[in-house]
Amino acid sequence: MSATDTPSSYTPPRKMPARTAGSGGQFTPIRAEITVADCVIEGQLPSDLSGGFYATGPDPQYPLRPGNIPFDAEGHARLFRIHNGRVDYRTRFIRSLRYLAQDRAGRSLFPMYRNPSLDDPSVQGLNRTTANTHVLNHKGLILALKEDSPPVAMDLNTLETVDPIYTFDGQLPETQPFTAHPKICSRTGNIIAFGYEAEGFGSDVVSVFELEKDTGKKIWEARIKVPYVGLLHDFGVTENHIVLYVVPLAIDLEQMRRGGVHWSWDATRKTYFGFFRRHGDGKDLRWIEGPAMSGTHTMGVFEDKGRIYLDTEMTPGNPFPFMPNKDGSPPDLPGSYSTLHRISANLNGPNKGYDVEMLFPLNMPLPKQDDRYNTAPYRWGYGACPAPEGQPPGSCYAAMDVQTKTYKLWNAGPHISLAEPVFAPKHAGSREGEGYLLGVAYNLNEANRSDLVILDAERVDEGPLCKVRLPVPASPQVHGWWVREDQYPT
């Protein structure tokens, strides 16, 4: 870290939210690939909504071995295609090399999350991606992402897998890790991505790179080192800088030797907030140390008057109760409670630690923004959260104004589980936040049968404009992505 900066001391609050009632929800396995033509719609589908809502999530192709974690299930991709006043629904398992090998074998061959030492001898060295975390459109394809591997490319319309290791025309090595949270440059449309453990298993090198919007050509790469090898699940990109946040879900080689997963929560380690110039060589990287806590998902990032700001959900401890704690302590549920925070620091120092303020006391592990603002100053954030204190229990969608620090909520009620929503602008040139919020509601009292709910993003508190009624449960979802009609090949 930089000698000019002193450590931070803030930690987020430890408090568990009320949870929804019922069983099921957005991570419930289904294993069924489903197509529904011309879905039943209750209410009025907005006439100016056109495009595709894509998502992926983990869905166990075969049962998980005891001790493995829900993250280690095969990616199941999903599309709500909205066009000409009609909604078509489609899900497909992603035909990763791992999926195909297991399908042939009729059993699991990769028994432990990111621990290749236990892999079946028949698949030693095979790419292990599950492609179960996020999706992104590029060059008329949908790329399914898992941070330990290159993307898997799918057909934009059918979700059929067209390339199980998408290397951007050979520019990336087949072993290149690729974040599940690339950013789209708000000015150029380029993809900015990174990969940690970039020089091999356990490597402390992070490769950050930029790919041209239309061609996918790599136009910049910098390699930097992290203070330790921890989960670098997301990051931030502004017009001029790259922001990283290193949290103490650290690689645990001893645990892996015992047959365990890649990470454990190491409360003896510190966090590190870091930034360096985009398009530079990375040598200006500056790290600022803080207490053991976590920040997993970026909502937005911006620079203003020599300071850099990262809006992220933060937890006081291990954000994933199913990830082991290095000291052997039991799962720390209050420690996994996410709330929305803003981390900031002077770009040119000196800093008395990094500054942290709470933005919203909402429990929101998966915050989103209008993705046209990934690298620009922004105003609006969105996400699913349990109803905050003082409100009737229920699952809510929130639209948050980070400038006024106010929010609007729609409370779907206590027997609904809401997945991460996506923002769909009315058209490419709409002002920020002018559009729709789309999200999947899993009905816990209907054996998880699901609806796509569509809200006016500027009037979230008025509730859904319409529900697209599925006859079955939706596939599991982690993250989703909106593809505008103008982004489809003609």
Added chain:
Amino acid sequence: MSATDTPSSYTPPRKMPARTAGSGGQFTPIRAEITVADCVIEGQLPSDLSGGFYATGPDPQYPLRPGNIPFDAEGHARLFRIHNGRVDYRTRFIRSLRYLAQDRAGRSLFPMYRNPSLDDPSVQGLNRTTANTHVLNHKGLILALKEDSPPVAMDLNTLETVDPIYTFDGQLPETQPFTAHPKICSRTGNIIAFGYEAEGFGSDVVSVFELEKDTGKKIWEARIKVPYVGLLHDFGVTENHIVLYVVPLAIDLEQMRRGGVHWSWDATRKTYFGFFRRHGDGKDLRWIEGPAMSGTHTMGVFEDKGRIYLDTEMTPGNPFPFMPNKDGSPPDLPGSYSTLHRISANLNGPNKGYDVEMLFPLNMPLPKQDDRYNTAPYRWGYGACPAPEGQPPGSCYAAMDVQTKTYKLWNAGPHISLAEPVFAPKHAGSREGEGYLLGVAYNLNEANRSDLVILDAERVDEGPLCKVRLPVPASPQVHGWWVREDQYPT
């Protein structure tokens, strides 16, 4: 009818069975096309079971117009493919011309069951098949059947539609009606089928024909006339004869002019049991008159010592409570109660009516047999029925010995709906009844989530050997068909 025969007087008993409890069941719409690779199996899949269990059923592509009947929904095909100890599940809507036109229009264009006068002008004259009644394998295809049209042909493995009007290489006119219950000759493997209203809408001509097993070449056809135009849903074929049973669900032109469905139950009409020589010219046709009652589905048929026997389920009245009664009377539920009967007559007369005896007092509208015995004397019948009187309530599968008039039951319990089962011989040369009974169990307390249950057909009372667990409800089913492993193209 023949002057040598006098009318029959028997009518089946009027008695309603106990019904299963819960909501859903085998006719619940789903609209979702589903694929599940390598299904979860509870119990032991028999190692000598290999082949495909195909079915179809009506699943509304768009909501049915009030006054229309559940039969008038689009065919949704289904396959459980059992091979190498693994079960793959797949369903696909059948891409009939009607389905495709409606998919393009985004709405129903054929609003009333077999009443073309209400069809949308854009589809006047288009083939109206829903292909929702039965399926049959032929020449490496699956043919989906609806009695008013030629089959729709699907790929045997994928269920993708390959020919929306399958005319057996142009041998049948595109308007040829084709029964949903063709028989497979037990000796030659040929297909024997018929079409009623064979010379145009409302025609009293029935065309009966035989198609060669391997080539599909038509090697015989006879045209006969029925006493009146009624629902001729099934028939019987022996080595030497064709058997028909005309029931008073009669064409109702007045009702159709008022915008109603094709049929109404006309209790003023009689039944007619008829037979004539197979491979003859039909001139020997003999009809024997009986009271107004119904027999819709054949279990088996045979000849013995100059008599011909038809084993069929029979109802004292209109078998379909949702079909109108011509006299305007309300639905007659006890009149729709099916029980298993044997109808017989002397082939060469004279007959004092046709003889009727009850075979089994089981409520079984969809009886089946080992389909290798379609045209041969047989011993074993199978089917789903509510538990008979004196037993705990529940949905049962029965294996019935028509020689000893005894049966064995497995009672699945009160919260299960069981669809028509299919018999799968262990291999092509197994003795009659040596094999498995496969059927779909809809779990009414699990939002219709379904299992394929597999029983030893000779030990049905011992319950399932295994359950193939679907994560979702199975598609609706009317009739199903088993394709043996040796019948798949190599």
